[in-house]
Amino acid sequence: MTSSNVIRIGLIINPLAGLGGSVALKGSDGAATAAQALALGAQPQAQQRTMQALKQLGACSEQVQFYCGSDELGEQVLQQLGLPHQVVYHPSTQPSTAADTQAMARMFATEQPVDLLLFAGGDGTARDICAVYPDDRPVLGIPAGVKIHSGVYAISPAAAGKVLQKLVSGELTSVTRADVMDIDEEAFRAGTVRAKRYGEMMVPAELQYIQAVKMGGKESDELVLADIAADVIESMEDDTLYIMGSGSTVAAVMEELGLANTLLGVDVIAAGQLLAQDVTAKQLEALITAHAGPVKLVITVIGGQGHIFGRGNQQLSPAVIRHVGVENIIVVATKRKLQQLNGRPLLVDTGDPELDQELTGLQTVTCGYHDQVLVRIAGV
Structure with a gap:
């Protein structure tokens, strides 16, 4: 059982996110595209970018408890950083799939409820989570994909870490609803940008302390x-x-x-x-x-x-x-x-x-x- 002062964070890493970028595939949605990217020499980016974010926690790391999937779904990063964590999900196949992302998101909504769902990926990952995770619970995306059109991601991994640090340290952090967007990768590869809105999720926003009017009293x-x-x-x-x-x-x-x-x-x-x-x-x-x-x-x-x-x-x-x-x-x-x-x-x-x-x-x-x-x- 965690201490009453500990923030429970569910971590989901899409290990295939961003694979298609460096090899000009303009995305990595789907197992076939991911396999093609790896064959072309693409290097996974999601774990490294998650580490960049979590390093921002610093001394606040003592105030968090992470829940994650095994191996590259989160466990490896948290072990390497020495952050307190519990493995609560094991994928049935390797590599993991979108079904694993959704299964973990459902778990963090019900069986293992968390205060914040933190995930690393791209628009496809955000879509998968949006489809199954309650839209009134806060989430935060670490940008790791090729396509980042959704408003649920921080502007950089470091920025995601800074927002996380503010939440954990108790700073007053506004929340807002942000759109989950994705584009048709096949059309994108043909030179057409065809974006679609898939829903919205609640995310931390910039700190806003301005009241309804400027004067006090x-x-x-x-x-x-x-x-x-x-x-x-x-x-x-x-x-x-x-x-x-x-x-x-x-x-x-x-x-x-x-x-x-x-x-x-x-x-x-x-x-x-x-x-x-x-x-x-x-x-x-x-x-x-x-x-x-x-x-x-x-x-x-x-x-x-x-x-x-x-x-x-x-x-x-x-x-x-x-x-x-x-x-x-x-x-x-x-x-x-x-x-x-x-x-x-x-x-x-x-x-x-x-x-x-x-x-x-x-x-x-x-x-x-x-x-x-x-x-x-x-x-x-």
């Missing part, structure tokens, strides 16, 4: 809270039960909905209607049990120490949180509040050490309208 905060409320409300679904935690940021959501709110308590809503006010843990459990559809929890940072659980919201008991599920927790906070933590992580103190462990890692925090950042959660 109450008016600025009110505008930011209105933006946060608009984002949360836009994503609400009628069949979902929403548990609304305490605090002024959540209160802004309730105000925007036109519903009464218990500032220092927990309320429950569904389909835009208030179902229960100032509920206890037992009442919450009963409401969750009686509800046939999904349940989500909206919470904010409580107190000056960065707690999201265990300070002023004990109604959100371990049983309630487990019923909701880690993936259904929506954290809202202004960037001003997060910046006041000075890089310290958010904290969880549910009274259940195992649950605290499950809650640790990187958490997406809504800070405005379509504006999110990644923040670390740690146990106490």
Whole structure:
């Protein structure tokens, strides 16, 4: 079991990425093209470029735990760099294929969930991952392919490493949705660029600390809270039960909905209607049990120490949180509040050490309208 202060990173290396570039094949999609590139003397690039990225971690390497595939799928690079890792996937054939990339991505989404999926490859690799990996979980691409049209890749391996270092060290890092693009390699070889969009994934973005308006004070905060409320409300679904935690940021959501709110308590809503006010843990459990559809929890940072659980919201008991599920927790906070933590992580103190462990890692925090950042959660 990893420490509560460790970031879990899933690593996928496409060892065939970039093979076709140096031998003028304009890509390396497909086993036949990769074999042709190797026969022409092409040298694999993906592992070396992954090393360039991971070397940027420096002292932060003690704060990460990697999960990877065997041999050239990630294990070799991590062994050479001496980075903590666990091999969780073994390909059934050699060389590995796109099916292995997708199998690992599925594993990192379900059986071995990670805080960040890091992958090295080209547009084909991004396509394979986009097809099976949830689009609301952060990923980061290390450019290693011939074709890099997708917005999910850093501008260089070193740049990917620097972004990774910022995430691990706890810096406030914005996230955005980026397009996954790819071109038709056969048409490209014939001199025609025919690009197609295959979806989008969530990636770290440039640090953005600018609030909705430049001035500080109450008016600025009110505008930011209105933006946060608009984002949360836009994503609400009628069949979902929403548990609304305490605090002024959540209160802004309730105000925007036109519903009464218990500032220092927990309320429950569904389909835009208030179902229960100032509920206890037992009442919450009963409401969750009686509800046939999904349940989500909206919470904010409580107190000056960065707690999201265990300070002023004990109604959100371990049983309630487990019923909701880690993936259904929506954290809202202004960037001003997060910046006041000075890089310290958010904290969880549910009274259940195992649950605290499950809650640790990187958490997406809504800070405005379509504006999110990644923040670390740690146990106490």
